[in-house]
Amino acid sequence: MSPSEQAERLALTAADGQALAATWFDAKPAPAEAVMVIASAMGVPRRFYARLADHLAQHGLATLTFDYRGTGDSRPTLRRGRDLTLLDWGSQDLEAALTAASQRVPAKPLFLLGHSLGGQIIGLAPRSEALAGVVHVAASLPHWRYWPGLGKYALAAVWYALVPALNAGRDMFPARHLRFSSIDVPTGVTRDWARWARHRRYLFAPELGIDVGRYRRLSLPLRAYVFDDDPYCPPAAAAALLAELPNARTERVRIDPAAVGLGAIGHFGFFREKMRDALWIDLLRWLHERTAAAQPAGTT
Numbered sequence: 001m002s003p004s005e006q007a008e009r010l011a012l013t014a015a016d017g018q019a020l021a022a023t024w025f026d027a028k029p030a031p032a033e034a035v036m037v038i039a040s041a042m043g044v045p046r047r048f049y050a051r052l053a054d055h056l057a058q059h060g061l062a063t064l065t066f067d068y069r070g071t072g073d074s075r076p077t078l079r080r081g082r083d084l085t086l087l088d089w090g091s092q093d094l095e096a097a098l099t100a101a102s103q104r105v106p107a108k109p110l111f112l113l114g115h116s117l118g119g120q121i122i123g124l125a126p127r128s129e130a131l132a133g134v135v136h137v138a139a140s141l142p143h144w145r146y147w148p149g150l151g152k153y154a155l156a157a158v159w160y161a162l163v164p165a166l167n168a169g170r171d172m173f174p175a176r177h178l179r180f181s182s183i184d185v186p187t188g189v190t191r192d193w194a195r196w197a198r199h200r201r202y203l204f205a206p207e208l209g210i211d212v213g214r215y216r217r218l219s220l221p222l223r224a225y226v227f228d229d230d231p232y233c234p235p236a237a238a239a240a241l242l243a244e245l246p247n248a249r250t251e252r253v254r255i256d257p258a259a260v261g262l263g264a265i266g267h268f269g270f271f272r273e274k275m276r277d278a279l280w281i282d283l284l285r286w287l288h289e290r291t292a293a294a295q296p297a298g299t300t
Helices: 046-058 086-104 126-130 151-167 187-197 213-217 235-243 279-294
Strands: 008-013 019-025 034-039 061-066 110-115 133-137 221-227 249-255
Touching: 008 086, 019 046, 019 086, 034 046, 034 086, 034 279, 046 061, 046 279, 061 086, 086 110, 086 126, 086 187, 110 126, 126 213, 133 235, 133 279, 151 187, 221 235, 221 279, 235 249, 249 279
Parallel strands: 034 061, 034 110, 110 133, 133 221, 221 249
Antiparallel strands: 008 019, 019 061
16 A cells, blocks of 8 residues: 555645645654645645655654645636746645644644745745744755756746746646646746746845745754755755745755765655665654754653
């Protein structure tokens, strides 16, 4: 039986009424020591994270995965795909997931693991200020100038030409057909993604008018994983994102997979089960340490 078959499927409701599909992995043995929410990368369904979520649950951290509106099993019920926004994903969907997780395991430390885009939008959710810690996996500011070599020009072409052209007249960006991801994504979201990425500071660019004050207020432990073989998250782009969280107590973990014998990791390999005895152990050690530090004196 797969981890997702052993878990509980949930239906969350965002503050604006949008229904969201989610999966709950209960801690074993209960009760949970802490709770984790996994925020997906762009175009990655929640099922991709099931094995890590189950592993965390088996080690005392109840874990919630969810699909953003318009993706996976969270089909849009309020608006067309072209009318959805990346702000919706952060301020509404991520907020709903954090709220549901904290209600299921009250009075326990709440953590967030953000993969790629999931690490970019954390400060859009008001409840992020209640987090006991954050984990970034391959999260960056995706402006083309942070990319090395000729890759920067290919990325610029994505933001300035490809996304606008393929968004035109559609409700869904054909990411699956382009083999960018396994599911298509609402064009309103990819419109914002490209618009933000054309600015060097991404959503933090003042001219975009987005309230990003919460990012500067996040004074919490943050562990950031970056992999040298990841073409979507070069170290300079990851560092640019971390610079926008100046009060976080950041631990940067840069890994050369070849040097440590882990084989290819890239943008997605952290979540594959072959990392159970390496990167997952490291993640759990950090989470257990942060959980202990977040407990009031005299509690267990």
